[in-house]
Every structure is written in structure tokens, then in C-alpha cells.
Amino acid sequence: MAVLLQLASTTAMSITSEEREFFIALGERITCLRKEHGITQTQQAERLGVSPQPSKPMCPVSGGFR
DSSP: OOEEEEOTTSOEEEEOHHHHHHHHHHHHHHHHHHHHTTOOHHHHHHHHTSOOOOSSOSSOBTTBOO
């Protein structure tokens, strides 16, 4: 089953369930490492040179909001 991934540029692309699981695991790993090092999401965004994102996605993900 493919899931649509909504990018900031409003371009949607289809990803497989396997790819979705990979990105979820990656996000969980990043969260774990960030917390181990005592870094907030805002601090992480500043270090990466990006704007902090809202805690919930702006679009539905596989039938609902996370």
C-alpha cells in the first residue's frame, strides 16, 4: 500500500509501506538521540538551519492526523 508524503512545496509523492516504516524509525531514532543529548526541537532546528515544525503534520497521514 502506497502512502502520500506531502512536502513543503505542496508536491505529493507516493511512498511504500516499507519506506514509511523506515521514515518513522528514523524519526524515532533522531528523537531518541536529541533527548539523550538534551537538545530541544527548537535547538535542533536552529543547528540545522531550518524552521521548527509544528508537532502534528499539516496533512493527513494514512487516514488521519498523527
